[in-house]
Amino acid sequence: MARYILRRLAIMVPMMVLISILCFAVIKLQPGDFTTQYLTDPRVTPEMVAQIRARLGLDQPAPLQYWTWVKGILTRGDFGYSFAYKRPVQELIWERLGWTVVVAGATMLFSWVVAIPIGIYSATHKYSFLDYFLTFIGFIGVSIPSFFLALVLMYLSLRLGGTAVGGLFSQQYIGAPWTWAKFVDLLKHLWIPLIAIGLSGTAGLIRLMRANLLDVLQAQYVVTARAKGLSERVVIYKHAVRNAINPLISLLGMQLPELISGTIVTSIVLNLPTMGPFFYDALINGDQYLVMTFLMFSAFLMLLGNLIADILLAWSDPRIRFE
Amino acid sequence: MAQEWKVLSQSQLMLRRFKAHRLGMLGFFVLAFLYLLVIFAPFIAPTDYLVQRRDYTNCPPTKLHWRDADGRFSLRPFVYGMQRSRDPITLEVRWEEDTSRKYPVYFLVRGHSYKFLGFQCDLHLFGVDADSGGQLFLFGTDRFGRDLFARTLYGGRVTLSVGVFGILLSFLIGTAMGSISGYYGGRVDNAIQRFIELLRSFPRIPLWLALSVMLPPNWSSVKVYFGVVTILAFLDWTSLARVVRGQFLNLREKEFVEAARALGAGDRSIIFRHILPNIVSYLVVTATLSFPGMIMGESTISFLGLGIKEPMTSWGLLLRDAQSMDVMRMQPWLMIPGIFIVVSVLAFNFMGDALRDAFDPFATGA
Numbered sequence: 001m002a003r004y005i006l007r008r009l010a011i012m013v014p015m016m017v018l019i020s021i022l023c024f025a026v027i028k029l030q031p032g033d034f035t036t037q038y039l040t041d042p043r044v045t046p047e048m049v050a051q052i053r054a055r056l057g058l059d060q061p062a063p064l065q066y067w068t069w070v071k072g073i074l075t076r077g078d079f080g081y082s083f084a085y086k087r088p089v090q091e092l093i094w095e096r097l098g099w100t101v102v103v104a105g106a107t108m109l110f111s112w113v114v115a116i117p118i119g120i121y122s123a124t125h126k127y128s129f130l131d132y133f134l135t136f137i138g139f140i141g142v143s144i145p146s147f148f149l150a151l152v153l154m155y156l157s158l159r160l161g162g163t164a165v166g167g168l169f170s171q172q173y174i175g176a177p178w179t180w181a182k183f184v185d186l187l188k189h190l191w192i193p194l195i196a197i198g199l200s201g202t203a204g205l206i207r208l209m210r211a212n213l214l215d216v217l218q219a220q221y222v223v224t225a226r227a228k229g230l231s232e233r234v235v236i237y238k239h240a241v242r243n244a245i246n247p248l249i250s251l252l253g254m255q256l257p258e259l260i261s262g263t264i265v266t267s268i269v270l271n272l273p274t275m276g277p278f279f280y281d282a283l284i285n286g287d288q289y290l291v292m293t294f295l296m297f298s299a300f301l302m303l304l305g306n307l308i309a310d311i312l313l314a315w316s317d318p319r320i321r322f323e
Numbered sequence: 324m325a326q327e328w329k330v331l332s333q334s335q336l337m338l339r340r341f342k343a344h345r346l347g348m349l350g351f352f353v354l355a356f357l358y359l360l361v362i363f364a365p366f367i368a369p370t371d372y373l374v375q376r377r378d379y380t381n382c383p384p385t386k387l388h389w390r391d392a393d394g395r396f397s398l399r400p401f402v403y404g405m406q407r408s409r410d411p412i413t414l415e416v417r418w419e420e421d422t423s424r425k426y427p428v429y430f431l432v433r434g435h436s437y438k439f440l441g442f443q444c445d446l447h448l449f450g451v452d453a454d455s456g457g458q459l460f461l462f463g464t465d466r467f468g469r470d471l472f473a474r475t476l477y478g479g480r481v482t483l484s485v486g487v488f489g490i491l492l493s494f495l496i497g498t499a500m501g502s503i504s505g506y507y508g509g510r511v512d513n514a515i516q517r518f519i520e521l522l523r524s525f526p527r528i529p530l531w532l533a534l535s536v537m538l539p540p541n542w543s544s545v546k547v548y549f550g551v552v553t554i555l556a557f558l559d560w561t562s563l564a565r566v567v568r569g570q571f572l573n574l575r576e577k578e579f580v581e582a583a584r585a586l587g588a589g590d591r592s593i594i595f596r597h598i599l600p601n602i603v604s605y606l607v608v609t610a611t612l613s614f615p616g617m618i619m620g621e622s623t624i625s626f627l628g629l630g631i632k633e634p635m636t637s638w639g640l641l642l643r644d645a646q647s648m649d650v651m652r653m654q655p656w657l658m659i660p661g662i663f664i665v666v667s668v669l670a671f672n673f674m675g676d677a678l679r680d681a682f683d684p685f686a687t688g689a
Binding site for chain 2: 019022026027029031139140142143144147151152154155158165166257258260261264269279283284298299301302303
């Protein structure tokens with residue numbers, strides 16, 4: 001097992017090199033750079049723009065810029081400097097990582113807690129009215145873009161006289177110390193992003209859980225368990241569900257990176273303090289190291305998620321062996 | 324009584340299975356309707372989607388009436404004139420129907436002229452008499468007084484066609500890469516697979532956004548449109564390439580391919596005449612199920628202002644106007660284009676599911 005993990009980690013190294021090159025290429029292929037915004041500013045002369053470019057190192061040839069960046073990461077753990085914030089990139093990302101993980105983590109918890117019981121119900125009550133109804137909701141969940149769902153939820157909340165719309169806290173709690181009231185206020189705000197980000201994933205989970213459980217319920221050992229005279233509850237929960245849930249566990253690892261990218265658009269709509277709006281601004285401004293680091297970070301999470309998924313699967317299913 | 328037997332070909336069986344899938348048929352008809360709607364947009368829309376009306380900014384949808392203020396019923400629907408006033412205290416704009424002005428809605432009326440299939444034309448499916456001064460805004464207007472119904476139809480042209488072109492392009496790349504990878508194997512296969520892994524190791528949304536920033540700001544909206552198509556296709560082809568590769572790996576060992584080779588068929592003929600026809604059903608199902616991703620991708624990019632740009636419009640770009648909370652309170656009708664996104668994606672999902680079931684060769688005939 002340890003050897004397998006080590007080998008997988010070793011494969012990640014050349015992958016990360018390729019990823020970093022791709023990230024850099026994407027940035028460099030963009031028209032203009034951070035200093036483009038000064039060109040239209042009448043107070044800034046072209047000479048000054050050239051000076052700024054030189055100071056930021058943007059006048060150097062692209063391969064050299066890339067090399068300087070990579071060298072900084074490898075030797076000093078320095079991911080570059082944000083032009084707009086005038087601070088090291090890793091500090092900025094670290095600051096916003098907290099809320100991103102809170103929102104993504106809460107969404108994940110929400111989708112599992114909701115999806116698994118519903119999936120079990122749908123499979124054990126196949127073709128019942130509620131099964132059809134939930135399947136239909138699931139179809140809608142997969143078909144609605146998260147940003148539109150966020151808009152609709154905001155609209156409904158406003159219509160019903162809600163005030164906790166947008167952001168994560170009401171005005172008076174921003175910057176206030178943690179109290180019970182502040183926590184309740186957070187929960188009042190959190191449900192819109194939870195549903196907006198999580199609904200499509202939840203719908204997918206329900207469908208998978210339902211399909212897996214239906215497959216397992218056909219298996220011979222389930223028939224045997226029933227024939228032995230075990231109660232239906234034991235048959236379902238002890239024999240069938242455990243095996244039906246196994247393939248889903250591998251999804252756990254993949255979900256976090258996907259949720260983090262899922263928070264981007266929703267966060268922009270709902271004005272949440274996660275990395276989404278931050279990444280968007282950096283993209284628009286051409287804040288290149290910030291964009292590159294964020295892209296690389298999200299790709300790294302994906303690779304890590306893949307690995308975790310495989311490990312979890314092996315851990316939960318003793319039939320899987322590593323060669 | 325003589326039993327009548329009928330032999331059905333594989334494709335007849337497929338059609339039969341597809342027809343038995345009720346949601347799939349529903350999806351098919353909804354999509355046919357939507358595509359007809361946007362193809363004939365200039366004919367169906369009663370107004371020009373680009374004309375700005377200073378007197379009718381942010382006007383709510385005009386209601387169709389069949390019964391007038393005096394309770395008289397008429398089979399021909401009509402609309403009232405819209406009267407704008409300001410709340411004396413909050414200064415909020417209010418719109419009210421002016422029941423003294425009545426404008427009947429006619430079928431096939433003459434309106435603004437447009438070009439369709441090269442013909443100059445001014446006939447519209449329905450509308451109010453253009454010279455009467457009445458206005459018909461089924462979905463209301465935006466902040467420039469442009470008719471949202473017309474804009475939704477024209478926006479649908481962009482959103483729904485981005486899917487078509489995007490999938491064509493994605494298919495070209497995906498099938499080519501997948502066939503090469505699966506048929507030749509070895510080092511080429513390895514290189515292509517690593518490249519696919521590289522692309523797939525990024526979460527979609529950040530990469531979509533980063534790539535769409537690459538479109539130069541001085542490009543015309545037509546160029547930007549094809550830029551968006553290219554970006555969506557560039558990130559979409561990988562899953563298809565994998566499916567095609569798997570099928571090729573499987574089929575190239577089959578006896579019929581060996582037989583073809585023994586008969587002296589070249590690589591090209593084996594790929595195009597013997598293997599590809601066998602996986603067409605997979606391709607069709609994958610294509611249908613890729614539409615939702617394309618539509619959502621285009622909407623997301625345009626919604627964030629990184630995609631389609633004015634004067635062109637798309638459902639995502641139209642929703643961009645509905646972002647603020649004030650708009651939601653005062654002009655909720657600006658969210659209507661979103662319903663079209665959901666309905667079209669839902670319809671594609673239904674149809675894709677039905678096609679998948681219909682093409683399953685192991686399913687028994689319905």
